[in-house]
Amino acid sequence: MVRYFLFLLVLITILVVSIAGLRDYSFLPHKTKRPPIEIFPDMVRQDKVKAQAPSDFYDDGRGARANVAGTVPVGYSAPESSAQASEGVATMGSPYSVVVFSGKQDYADTGKIGTNWGNGIPFSATMATLERGRERYQIQCAVCHGATGAGNGIATKYGLVGVANLQQQRIRDMSDGEIYNTIVNGKNTMMGYGSVIQVPDRWAIVAYMRALQRSQNATINDVPTANRAALTGTNAASATTGAAKP
Ligand code: HEC
Missing domain, CATH: 1.10.760.10 (Cytochrome c-like domain)
Structure with missing residues (x-):
């Protein structure tokens, strides 16, 4: 008896998960816009504000917020006064x-x-x-x-x-x-x-x-005299005659 019960339980669990757990219901005759029943939501829905979307969180209902007063671009310090x-x-x-x-x-x-x-x-x-x-x-x-x-x-x-x-x-x-x-x-x-x-x-x-x-x-005239010796051979020669090759 217990064996049959367990077998049935496993079967029903698999059935529920495989049908209700699917996210894509397009195989059903009636498509629905409602979110599917999610047994494992996989963190798909989170509390966040999407760009340009409204938000109940603020009194004015806007999701987009102005910078907090005194915000400074990265790499700069605030004006002293x-x-x-x-x-x-x-x-x-x-x-x-x-x-x-x-x-x-x-x-x-x-x-x-x-x-x-x-x-x-x-x-x-x-x-x-x-x-x-x-x-x-x-x-x-x-x-x-x-x-x-x-x-x-x-x-x-x-x-x-x-x-x-x-x-x-x-x-x-x-x-x-x-x-x-x-x-x-x-x-x-x-x-x-x-x-x-x-x-x-x-x-x-x-x-x-x-x-x-x-x-x-x-x-070569742009090179300090002391460093010219380091430029030998063709490099130095072409440098004296004009533009150096990049
Ligand atoms: C997204 C690409 C891009 C970036 C980034 C960019 N440039 Fe340019 N720049 C161009 C293009 C394209 C032209 C040619 C415009 C034309 O004459 O049609 C140009 C032209 C120029 C010219 C020649 C203008 C003239 O009168 O002919 C100068 C000088 C210049 N850029 C300097 C800069 C400097 C300095 C920066 C960094 C602050 C910079 N550019 C960033 C794309 C860029």
């Missing part, structure tokens, strides 16, 4: 203690002097500026323009066409202000990055881009 932040470019002597995305209408903010593109980095660019520029360039620009600016970043391997080679003479001749403006507002098919790169970083990227261009057009 609002007065200092609004000074904007004035704080660029020690640039990286404040977040500055835009402010005034002067050269440092627009790349323009009067109605023309200006030239020069509007604060004293040090080795630290170049290092910062390198870091920001590699984060923001290298995917498309490539590590040396040759226009061969990883995105081009996935079909992005028309990425400018930053080593071309036209762009070497371009004024710093125009390059700055390209970073902020984009150019033709390149979108602007002004909303994600703060003012001092934009200039740091310009400075680093100049260093990249210089690096591909260096001669």
Whole structure:
């Protein structure tokens, strides 16, 4: 008797699990939009907010929330005071203690002097500026323009066409202000990055881009005398006669 009972129990269990446990009822004649009976929910349904979806959790019923006051992008520290932040470019002597995305209408903010593109980095660019520029360039620009600016970043391997080679003479001749403006507002098919790169970083990227261009057009005269001996044979010879090969 007990044996039959156990056998029946096992059979019924298997039957219930195999029918009710299935998630896909499309084999049934009537499809239903209701969720299936889930014996093993496998954590399919969770308490979370989907993008653009409403939420009962908040009084106003919106799922999308504004940033908490005082939120700072990763890698930046909060402005020390609002007065200092609004000074904007004035704080660029020690640039990286404040977040500055835009402010005034002067050269440092627009790349323009009067109605023309200006030239020069509007604060004293040090080795630290170049290092910062390198870091920001590699984060923001290298995917498309490539590590040396040759226009061969990883995105081009996935079909992005028309990425400018930053080593071309036209762009070497371009004024710093125009390059700055390209970073902020984009150019033709390149979108602007002004909303994600703060003012001092934009200039740091310009400075680093100049260093990249210089690096591909260096001669032996750019090498400190003490280090020239290390450049032997054909390298040194081709370097003296003009542009070094990348
Ligand atoms: C998503 C890809 C992409 C990223 C990221 C990108 N660029 Fe570009 N960039 C382009 C493309 C594409 C062009 C060519 C636009 C055209 O002329 O059609 C271009 C053109 C340029 C030019 C030449 C503009 C001119 O006047 O011809 C400069 C300078 C430049 N980019 C600098 C940068 C810098 C600096 C960054 C990083 C802050 C950057 N780009 C990030 C795609 C990108």
